[in-house]
Amino acid sequence: MNTIPTIYLCDDDARVRDALSFLLRQHELFVSAHASGPELLAAIDAMAKPVRGVFVLDVRMEPMSGPQLHEQLLARGMGERNPVIFLSGHGDVPIVVKAMTRGAFNFVEKPYTDDTLVPMLRQALALEPVWFARVERRAGLHELSTRLTPQQRRVLPMVAAGMLNKVIADKLSLSVRAIEEHRAKLFDRLGVGSAAELATLLAEMRAAGLDLNAGDAPGGGATS
Numbered sequence: 001m002n003t004i005p006t007i008y009l010c011d012d013d014a015r016v017r018d019a020l021s022f023l024l025r026q027h028e029l030f031v032s033a034h035a036s037g038p039e040l041l042a043a044i045d046a047m048a049k050p051v052r053g054v055f056v057l058d059v060r061m062e063p064m065s066g067p068q069l070h071e072q073l074l075a076r077g078m079g080e081r082n083p084v085i086f087l088s089g090h091g092d093v094p095i096v097v098k099a100m101t102r103g104a105f106n107f108v109e110k111p112y113t114d115d116t117l118v119p120m121l122r123q124a125l126a127l128e129p130v131w132f133a134r135v136e137r138r139a140g141l142h143e144l145s146t147r148l149t150p151q152q153r154r155v156l157p158m159v160a161a162g163m164l165n166k167v168i169a170d171k172l173s174l175s176v177r178a179i180e181e182h183r184a185k186l187f188d189r190l191g192v193g194s195a196a197e198l199a200t201l202l203a204e205m206r207a208a209g210l211d212l213n214a215g216d217a218p219g220g221g222a223t224s
Contacts, residue, residue: 005052006030010066011057016058016087037061037064037072053125055084055085057085058088070104071102084099084103084104085121090110142210152182153212157202157212160198160199160201161199
């Protein structure tokens with residue numbers, strides 16, 4: 001696993017690439033420089049995942065532009081985990097603004113100065129662990145949600161709300177014994193020990209945008 005916070009630089013102009021690499025190393029930043037989008041993607045695909053760090057992409061490159069490369073990173077799940085900064089010319093601003101609606105972190109307009117680029121990179125590197133943890137947690141919550149049957153997904157919010165088993169049974173036209181079993185399996189499958197913990201986990205799942213509607217469990221959910 002690559003755990004060193006790395007600046008993944010991609011620019012098809014060798015002079016710019018070398019000069020920028022030298023600058024960043026002078027600021028004690030670890031740099032992995034690449035001459036094209038396909039070259040960078042090949043290097044990423046050869047790594048053990050997850051890739052940690054920040055991407056710095058020139059907008060105008062051949063044979064793959066910076067925004068096209070950004071789309072490839074998004075497809076690999078990196079756009080949400082890894083901040084992307086574009087190096088752009090004056091005429092590229094509309095292109096970069098569009099890329100930022102797709103989750104890019106920021107852009108630096110050429111010609112840029114050390115005082116502009118380096119602080120932005122340090123900010124992105126500081127945010128990367130936060131972004132990474134957020135995406136990893138969401139994936140973990142998604143995995144937890146797949147452990148539940150549709151019936152358990154119906155019971156979950158009622159248990160989290162502190163309802164008694166008898167009340168839940170009446171609402172769902174089930175036996176109290178069935179609700180007791182669903183409650184026990186909810187606690188076991190979600191790794192919680194109380195209704196209060198379950199309520200906290202449910203709030204986190206909803207905040208992460210997970211759909212917990214009964215019958216919509218990803219992959220069909222658990223079977224018992």
